[in-house]
Amino acid sequence: xxxxxxxxxxxxxxxxxxxxxxxxxxxxxxxxxxxxxxxxxxxxxxxxxxxxxxxxxxxxxxxxxxxxxxxxxxxxxxxxxxxxxxxxxxxxxxxxxxxxxxxxxxxxxxxxxxxxxxxxxxxxxxxxxxxxxxxxxxxxxxxxxxxxxxxxxxxxxxxxxxxxxxxxxxxxxxxxxxxxxxxxxxxxxxxxxxxxxxxxxxxxxxxxxxxxxxxxxxxxxxxxxxxxxxxxxxxxxxxxxxxxxxxxxxxxxxxxxxxxxxxxxxxxxxxxxxxxxxxxxxxxxxxxxxxxxxxxxxxxxxxxxxxxxxxxxxxxxxxxxxxxxxxxxxxxxxxxxxxxxxxxxxxxxxxxxxxxxxxxxxxxxxxxxxx
Ligand SMILES: Cc1ncc(COP(=O)(O)O)c(C=O)c1O
Numbered sequence: 098x099x100x101x102x103x104x105x106x107x108x109x110x111x112x113x114x115x116x117x118x119x120x121x122x123x124x125x126x127x128x129x130x131x132x133x134x135x136x137x138x139x140x141x142x143x144x145x146x147x148x149x150x151x152x153x154x155x156x157x158x159x160x161x162x163x164x165x166x167x168x169x170x171x172x173x174x175x176x177x178x179x180x181x182x183x184x185x186x187x188x189x190x191x192x193x194x195x196x197x198x199x200x201x202x203x204x205x206x207x208x209x210x211x212x213x214x215x216x217x218x219x220x221x222x223x224x225x226x227x228x229x230x231x232x233x234x235x236x237x238x239x240x241x242x243x244x245x246x247x248x249x250x251x252x253x254x255x256x257x258x259x260x261x262x263x264x265x266x267x268x269x270x271x272x273x274x275x276x277x278x279x280x281x282x283x284x285x286x287x288x289x290x291x292x293x294x295x296x297x298x299x300x301x302x303x304x305x306x307x308x309x310x311x312x313x314x315x316x317x318x319x320x321x322x323x324x325x326x327x328x329x330x331x332x333x334x335x336x337x338x339x340x341x342x343x344x345x346x347x348x349x350x351x352x353x354x355x356x357x358x359x360x361x362x363x364x365x366x367x368x369x370x371x372x373x374x375x376x377x378x379x380x381x382x383x384x385x386x387x388x389x390x391x392x393x394x395x396x397x398x399x400x401x402x403x404x405x406x407x408x409x410x411x412x413x414x415x416x417x418x419x420x421x422x423x424x425x426x427x428x429x430x431x432x433x434x435x436x437x438x439x440x441x442x443x444x445x446x447x448x449x450x451x452x453x454x455x456x457x458x459x460x461x462x463x464x465x466x467x468x
Contacts, residue, residue: 108223110219112219115426118426121421121424121426125421130425134440135428136402137327138321142329143324145364145371149363153356159355167358172333176304181338182308184341185332185333187331187332188319189333191353193220193289199347201225201253205225205251206228206252207256208244208247209221209230209257210239211230215432221254244276254287255285256287257287259273260295262291262404263404263406263428263440266398267296291332295401305335308337315335315336315344316335318332319333329354329356330353382444385446386405386443389453390407393453393460394410409439409460413430413436416460427440427442
């Protein structure tokens with residue numbers, strides 16, 4: 098440990114991102130690379146966002162509107178809430194960091210699922226909190242009942258990702274709503290809905306109602322996934338106005354950039370058609386890829402996201418290494434405790450065919466050659 102660095106920082110480990118196309122090209126010298134490792138949207142950015150971001154470059158010498166009024170209003174409208182219920186951030190990731198700073202101090206407990214988005218763990222540890230990690234149920238769904246049971250007088254936060262990364266599974270709406278309603282005062286549920294747009298709206302918890310009922314809930318969402326703006330880095334939280342004021346105070350003042358705000362606002366105003374088409378294509382392909390994986394002998398989980406979790410009777414690290422040499426980037430799930438499972442982003446039909454063809458080859462034992 099370097100002298101002077103906070104002790105809690107030593108407990109954290111670096112976030113492991115999916116491999117980038119640039120990295121794979123550099124390391125393996127391949128021409129064709131299909132990246133299905135980071136749950137990005139192959140159809141974005143949508144046309145209005147692209148236009149608005151290009152135009153906004155001319156204004157990049159000035160700071161963004163620090164009140165984020167327009168974008169907050171546009172987001173709020175979608176949930177039937179006013180702009181004062183919305184906080185903006187540099188990706189959902191930025192919001193999660195801010196929430197860690199708002200709530201966690203040394204000695205506090207944070208409860209999370211053993212297999213979920215990795216950042217909750219690191220953020221909690223850096224803030225000096227103690228983790229309580231709850232195993233998934235036998236069907237690999239998040240064990241909400243055990244998460245609730247784990248609450249003690251020292252608990253501050255429950256980090257919940259729904260639908261969950263890496264499994265893609267969605268919790269029953271009622272069980273999330275009931276948990277939010279039952280939380281003791283001073284215990285907060287951070288509900289990360291980064292992939293919610295890929296699920297059926299009627300199956301998602303009614304977050305506006307829960308917030309209006311003064312539940313200890315903060316909802317986190319992002320433009321990185323269904324809206325196709327991962328590189329722009331913009332996310333947001335829905336929370337009660339008094340909590341939004343706290344979040345906005347703790348975040349850095351200009352925590353979303355002009356280009357991202359322009360793109361996200363334009364998409365919300367004018368990209369509905371492109372958004373819906375991309376969503377429908379992803380859901381269609383998700384079902385096709387799931388079926389193809391099953392036909393190859395894979396065990397899949399029901400996905401409500403833009404990725405599929407699949408298990409084969411094989412070492413996932415080896416399978417993903419062989420896929421990489423054929424130009425396909427996927428995410429092996431050993432780090433989450435699933436040594437035989439892969440998380441595969443749903444791409445375009447052409448990308449998915451390339452992946453399925455490569456996987457067929459790997460499973461048939463021709464893993465060492467090129468595709
Ligand atoms: C569950 C979950 N939450 C948050 C994020 C971060 O999203 P963003 O790109 O908005 O920072 C991700 C990214 O993969 C994610 O999977």
